[in-house]
Amino acid sequence: MSQQNRVHLSHSVIVKSLGLLSMLYAVSDLADDLSVPESDVRNWLTAGAPHQVNADNQPWINGREFFQWVETQRKQHISGHKLADNEAYCFRCRTAVKLVSPDQHAIQGKLILNKGKCPNCGCTINRGGGQSR
Numbered sequence: 001m002s003q004q005n006r007v008h009l010s011h012s013v014i015v016k017s018l019g020l021l022s023m024l025y026a027v028s029d030l031a032d033d034l035s036v037p038e039s040d041v042r043n044w045l046t047a048g049a050p051h052q053v054n055a056d057n058q059p060w061i062n063g064r065e066f067f068q069w070v071e072t073q074r075k076q077h078i079s080g081h082k083l084a085d086n087e088a089y090c091f092r093c094r095t096a097v098k099l100v101s102p103d104q105h106a107i108q109g110k111l112i113l114n115k116g117k118c119p120n121c122g123c124t125i126n127r128g129g130g131q132s133r
Contacts, residue, residue, distance in 0.1 A: 020063030
């Protein structure tokens with residue numbers, strides 16, 4: 001899944017979607033039940049959330065199908081990819097990046113600290129881990 005297609009789902013949306021019923025929700029009703037703006041629901045529909053459209057071109061979302069979609073999105077986000085030795089996660093950019101000018105520092109025993117700069121925003125990134133064997 002590319003970074004552009006990744007959908008942000010807050011923890012509360014993930015939890016609240018579990019309680020959705022097997023019925024059709026209007027965009028406004030789903031937004032109210034999940035406590036999010038209608039624009040978020042419409043963005044999720046554009047990003048591929050399951051829905052159907054009636055004769056008046058109004059989208060309707062099945063609650064259980066939406067929950068399954070949320071679970072799929074969550075699992076894809078969790079599984080991600082394993083970071084390479086020269087990669088770290090930039091919390092400012094919210095993505096995994098290759099470290100610029102990486103530097104390793106021994107912390108204690110086999111623990112090391114990889115320190116470098118984000119190529120996108122330039123902030124300092126720290127990543128702890130074990131030494132390569």
